[in-house]
Amino acid sequence: MSASIQAKLPDGTVIELESGATALELARAIGPGLAKAAVAAVVDGEVVELSRPLPEESEVRLLTDRDPEALDVLRHSAAHVLATAVREVIPEAGIGFGPAIDGGFYYDFDVPEPFTPEQLEAFEKRMADVAGEGQPFERQVVSKAEAEELFSDDPLKLERLAEFSDDEVISVYRNGPFLDLCRGPHVPNTGSLKHFRLLSAAGAYWRGDEKRQMLQRIYGTAFFKKQDLEDHLHRLEEAKRRDHRVLGKHLDLFSIQEEVGPGLVLWHPNGGRIRHLVEDFLKKTLIEHGYELVFTPHVTQEELYRISGHLEVFQEGLWPVMEDGGDRFRMKPMNCPHHFMIYRAQTHSYRDLPLRYAELGTCYRYERSGTLHGMLRVRSFTQDDAHIFIREDQIEEEYNRLLDLEDYLLKVFGYEYRTALSTRPEKAIGDAAIYDAATERLGSVLKARGLDFEVDEGGGAFYGPKVDILVTDALGREWQGGTFQLDFLMPQRFDLQYVGADNQRHNVVVVHRTLLGSMERFIGGLIEHYGGAFPLWLAPEQVRVLPVSEPSAQAAGALVEELQAAGFRASLDDRDTLGYRIRSGETQKVPYLAIIGEREAEAGTVAVRKRGAEEKQVVMDRSAFVERLAEEVRTRALD
Ligand SMILES: [Zn+2]
Ligand SMILES: [Zn+2]
Incomplete structure (x- = not known):
């Protein structure tokens, strides 16, 4: 058997096959069950379809519906x-790209009018037919000239083809009547598509460029499994219900207005x-953890950002210049240089370090209007920012402190998290050995804490590695x-030094750190995390007192006063009927409704309805109620 190939499986087994054998034949050689379940294969790190012949020697992992990579192939x-269906209904529709994305897929079409919901329904039906037909996906390698011929009616595809070099391997895929320019891979045939849904349509610029034509994108x-689709659709519904823009309006939390x-x-x-x-809460916590609060202006001489290098690398994110005589000012895009200037204003000894300057600093960044999104992507935001000045030997201790503090804060708000370590990118400036050694030290800190962290190779900044909290x-x-x-570069650029025990001047190391991110993003996220139902300590209105009828109005008013005097955010609602007031309190997501009728007024009790509680209503002594509120606020209890 001279013409044979060897495929090495993940468990180390090597399987010998005849030359030209495909991944599917490998699956068959392992067993008929696997051959049936296999969706695609990973050959030497690349996901390919089962029909691809294997190279002479390779490492192969077969993908079934349990592997996350297989889901992308399916999508x-x-x-x-989808494109097959759209082309059948609208044969003249131009076709753009159709990738798998986080949570699903899309395809862009060049059509004169936006798609209607009725059209989406029709496409979905047609897709089910195409899937039912089990059309195989057939790959064909063509020359550039052949491809141009095949797609001569498709200007978008021709534009893409024009970018290929002449020796590029160009593949096209056919299923049934539909031909697409595509690198693959795909499932063996359309029959794998059983559980799917078209979700929405929206305009999208060709290749994301605002200057190009608007295409119509279908998401x-x-x-693979019906239950997974149902769960996903349920989560989408829930996300819609929790959308911070919707809740922000409903609960009167914030607005974004054109005039502003x-x-x-x-x-x-x-x-x-x-x-x-x-x-x-954050400021008090920071002070307890050895931070100093500083304040810096919103407008700054551009020169400062020339020294920091941001003028060069961050040009697009800066608001235009404001000129004053010969001076050029910018809205502040970040707080770092200001904190450096504060540090530099004094001489510091090794004994003074670490120094931690914190600021809830408002910054301004130019974001294209198409990318803005409620509170989550904005042009002005207040960053929970700090710059920590340390000696090189303090890196481990400071990172441990940061991780402790972050853990504490995220638990208070009820978030789970994971950590990631970003390592040196190619564009890094300065001594690679120092960068790598520092990265290793950060990795050791994470390991020593027993954190199962992800490594983002090359994801670090050009001036130092970082730890991210997700x-x-x-x-x-x-x-x-x-x-x-971590930053080794800015201390050089800004001359940030300390006097060591040796009486010599040394560069400090800077840690740029945010714990929560910007207030806009963090609170926008909190609105969605809590679905607008803020825990008692954060609720804008904590207790709403509802008198049952006229005779209990006085007692209700007295309870409101008592609660306010004890520091709670309480109000009286005596509008309309009791039923109306209860419903209103519920839709406004007030944590506690305190109902007082004549019986409660006389007995000094209150009927308490806690938001979301199983037990609808509990009667308790007023003093016990106040104590319970105080305890819940004190412990920052989550619902
Ligand atoms: Zn494709
Ligand atoms: Zn910074």
Whole structure:
């Protein structure tokens, strides 16, 4: 057997096959069950379809519906099926790209009108037919000239083809009547697509460029299992219900108004109350943990950002220049240089370090209007920012402190999280050995804490490695939480030094760190995490007192006063009927409704309805109620 190939499986077994054998034949050689379950294969690190011949020697992992990579293959294949359906209904529709994305897939079409919901329904039906037909996905390698011929009616595909070099391996895929320019891979045939749904349609610029034509994008999702699709659709519903823009309006927390400007948030009293409570808690905590609070202006000489290098690398994020005579000013995009200037204003000894300067610093960044999103992507934000000045030998201790503090804060707000370590990118400036040694030290800190962290190879900044905290919210979605960024470069640029025990001047190491991120993003995220039902300590309105009828109004008023005197945010609602008041309190997500009728007024009790509690109503002594509230606030209890 001279012509044979060897495929090495993940467990180390090597299987010998005849030359030209495919991944599917490998699966068959292992067993008929696997051959049936296999969806695609990973060959030498690359996901390919089962019909691809294997190279002479390779490492192969077969993918079944249990592997996350297989889901992407299914979803991308679903995009082809969608395009097949759209082309059958609208043969002249131009086709753009159709990738798998987080949570599903999309496909862009060049059509004169936006799609209607009725059209989406029709496409979905047609997709089910295409899937039912089990059309195989057939790969064909073509020359550039052949490809141009095949897609001569498709200007978008021709534009893409024009970017390929002449020796590029160009593949096209056919399923049934539909042909697409695509690198693959796909599932063996359209029959794998059983559980899918088209979700929405929206305009999208060709290649994301605002200057190009607007295409119509259809979003969809697909899963291998029916239950997974149902769970996903349920989560999408829940996400819609918790959308911070919807809740922000409903609960009167914030607004963004055209007259003020896109991406510029107005905090209403209710949102302002929440923000104040978060900031107040944060500042007190920071002071307890050895931070100093500093304040810096919103406008700054551009020169400062020339020294820091941001003028060069961060040009697009800066607001335009404001000229004053010969001086050029910018809105502040970040607080770092200001904190450096504060540090530099004094001489520091090795004994003074670490020095921790914290600021809830408002910054301004130019974001394209198309990328803005409620409170989560804005043009003005207040960063929970700090710069910590340490000696090189203090890196481990300071990172341990940061991780402790972050752990404490995230638990208070009820977030789970994981950590990631970003290592040296190619564009790094300065001594690679120092960078790598520091990265290793950060890795050791994480390991010593027993954290199961992810390594983001090359994901570090050009001036130093960082530790990222990724939080998971109540819907299982991940957000960027804290970032602890080590910096060896800025101390050189800004001359940040300390006098050592040897009486010599040495450069400090800077840690740029945020624990919560910006107040806008953090509180926007909290609104969705809690679904608007803020725990008692953060609720803008904590207790609403409802008299049953006229005779109990006085007792109700007295309870409101008593609660306010004890420091609680309480109000009286005597509008309309009791039923109306209860419903109103519930839809406003007030944590406690305290109902007082004549019986309660006489007995000095109150009928308490706790938001979301199983037991509808509990009668208790007023003093016990106040104590319970105090305890819940003191412990910052989550619901
Ligand atoms: Zn494809
Ligand atoms: Zn910074």
